[in-house]
Amino acid sequence: MLSNLVKNGLCRIVGEANCSFSREELLCYSYDATNTLHQPDAVVFPSGPEEVSLILKMANSEGFPVIPRGAGTGFSGGSLPVEGGVVISFERMRKILEIDTENLVAVVEPGVVTWDLQQKAEKLGLFYPPDPSSLKFSTIGGNIAECAGGPRAVKYGVTRDYVLGLEAVLPTGEIINTGVRTAKGVVGYDLTRLLVCSEGTLGIVTKAVLKLLPLPEATVTMLSLFSDMRDAARATSAIIKSRIIPSTLEIMDSVSIKCVEGFAKTGLPDAGALLLIEVDGHRAAVDAEAEAVRKVCLESGAKEFRRAADKDEVKDLWKARRAVSAALYKARPGKINEDIVVPRSRIPELVEGLRGISERYGVLIASFGHAGDGNIHVNIMHDKETQAEAALSAAEDVFRLALSLGGTISGEHGVGLSKARYLDMELKPEAIAAMRKIKEAFDPRGILNPGKIFPTPPGRKAAGSAVVL
Numbered sequence: 001m002l003s004n005l006v007k008n009g010l011c012r013i014v015g016e017a018n019c020s021f022s023r024e025e026l027l028c029y030s031y032d033a034t035n036t037l038h039q040p041d042a043v044v045f046p047s048g049p050e051e052v053s054l055i056l057k058m059a060n061s062e063g064f065p066v067i068p069r070g071a072g073t074g075f076s077g078g079s080l081p082v083e084g085g086v087v088i089s090f091e092r093m094r095k096i097l098e099i100d101t102e103n104l105v106a107v108v109e110p111g112v113v114t115w116d117l118q119q120k121a122e123k124l125g126l127f128y129p130p131d132p133s134s135l136k137f138s139t140i141g142g143n144i145a146e147c148a149g150g151p152r153a154v155k156y157g158v159t160r161d162y163v164l165g166l167e168a169v170l171p172t173g174e175i176i177n178t179g180v181r182t183a184k185g186v187v188g189y190d191l192t193r194l195l196v197c198s199e200g201t202l203g204i205v206t207k208a209v210l211k212l213l214p215l216p217e218a219t220v221t222m223l224s225l226f227s228d229m230r231d232a233a234r235a236t237s238a239i240i241k242s243r244i245i246p247s248t249l250e251i252m253d254s255v256s257i258k259c260v261e262g263f264a265k266t267g268l269p270d271a272g273a274l275l276l277i278e279v280d281g282h283r284a285a286v287d288a289e290a291e292a293v294r295k296v297c298l299e300s301g302a303k304e305f306r307r308a309a310d311k312d313e314v315k316d317l318w319k320a321r322r323a324v325s326a327a328l329y330k331a332r333p334g335k336i337n338e339d340i341v342v343p344r345s346r347i348p349e350l351v352e353g354l355r356g357i358s359e360r361y362g363v364l365i366a367s368f369g370h371a372g373d374g375n376i377h378v379n380i381m382h383d384k385e386t387q388a389e390a391a392l393s394a395a396e397d398v399f400r401l402a403l404s405l406g407g408t409i410s411g412e413h414g415v416g417l418s419k420a421r422y423l424d425m426e427l428k429p430e431a432i433a434a435m436r437k438i439k440e441a442f443d444p445r446g447i448l449n450p451g452k453i454f455p456t457p458p459g460r461k462a463a464g465s466a467v468v469l
């Protein structure tokens with residue numbers, strides 16, 4: 001609960017019209033894509049770094065939590081106010097401040113929606129590659145905090161590869177600038193990289209300097225159908241082994257295909273698995289690469305392979321791919337969504353292992369995602385009433401499997417709340433201790449986004465009430 005002193009202080013900082021304490025409005029800032037609900041005590045809409053700084057200074061002196069929030073599309077509970085407190089939303093900080101076409105740089109506020117930046121860049125013949133499937137809603141601030149990836153990561157990398165510099169407010173209220181807006185820069189510790197992927201626990205991003213690329217001249221979109229997920233997995237490994245790096249290499253298993261068709265009716269053919277593949281670059285090169293991909297897919301057992309005939313077909317294929325998460329949720333609201341990564345050569349072993357886990361626990365597993373970088377979204381679909389425990393055990397086995405194959409338990413969704421208790425499956429105690437020291441140095445009072453990444457110390461209670469929807 002916030003005191004009246006704090007409430008009045010917040011209103012003075014951002015203006016009365018830009019803070020809210022009403023139950024209805026707070027509800028809108030209480031959830032993310034994990035479907036868990038934690039209500040904040042206030043939500044504020046600052047207009048710039050100075051206001052963010054004053055809020056954080058007050059949080060330090062009065063001792064209340066502050067939680068930065070983008071669009072709330074996170075899959076690990078990062079924006080949830082688990083201990084109550086003040087949510088900072090960036091809805092008033094949505095400006096694309098500059099696109100420097102000579103130096104291929106964009107400067108944006110954190111609330112800019114990823115898609116809006118991409119569209120603006122494309123109109124100028126430029127390209128901002130990071131493309132989480134949530135790109136039409138998620139914000140650049142949230143993408144930076146989670147180091148979002150997406151289908152194009154296989155060729156172009158993830159958000160961190162495009163962040164040149166940041167303006168950020170430290171948990172104690174100081175406004176800092178990190179990095180550069182040049183192509184290179186090595187002065188001091190790389191605070192930009194430290195803040196990227198820090199899940200809103202080390203600082204609040206108030207401005208980002210982003211790298212742009214020239215827009216590729218041509219793209220070919222292809223669909224390859226397989227009778228079995230194992231063949232699609234083998235084809236994925238074979239494409240990478242043959243040294244073609246597609247701009248997109250996405251996989252969907254039969255459960256995902258069926259659910260999407262039931263949900264979005266995009267005309268996907270029935271199949272045991274599919275690969276959605278794109279190559280991009282110079283016109284002449286993409287035709288040669290597309291032909292090479294076709295050969296590898298057919299040699300790996302594809303039963304059908306085709307190039308998208310026109311823009312409408314490309315649009316439908318992407319509509320289908322981007323609808324998978326929502327379609328699976330609609331089919332089975334009891335769904336645990338993990339995003340493990342394995343070396344690409346080991347995807348076939350992962351597919352076998354997942355079958356074993358599905359049989360062992362009697363839960364349906366739907367797999368889809370960014371096969372090109374070994375990042376598979378494993379969805380454990382279960383009956384909430386009777387299979388919740390089995391689903392959690394299955395998830396733990398999925399993590400064990402990924403680690404045993406030389407992988408990681410999260411490729412892009414982050415640790416947040418949902419994976420905090422599994423942190424020590426992947427990281428040694430010494431590494432966790434070093435991370436805790438960084439957090440303490442940045443945020444001595446622990447006011448910025450508490451309860452995230454690190455397992456909650458025994459005896460410490462979450463103040464906000466959790467409701468699993």
Ligand SMILES: Cc1cc2nc3c(=O)[nH]c(=O)nc-3n(C[C@H](O)[C@H](O)[C@H](O)COP(=O)(O)OP(=O)(O)OC[C@H]3O[C@@H](n4cnc5c(N)ncnc54)[C@H](O)[C@@H]3O)c2cc1C
Nearest residue numbers: 070071072073074078133139141142145148149200205412
């Ligand atoms: C259908 C669907 C598809 C998705 N597909 C992908 C995908 O392909 N790839 C992928 O990587 N993710 C994907 N995601 C997950 C999610 O969209 C990303 O993690 C995204 O980056 C979150 O952005 P957001 O604006 O919604 O942030 P939020 O969910 O609001 O917040 C995420 C984290 O960022 C912090 N944060 C937000 N703004 C700031 C700021 N200005 N400064 C500091 N910290 C901040 C929050 O505190 C929180 O910890 C998907 C989600 C959905 C629902």
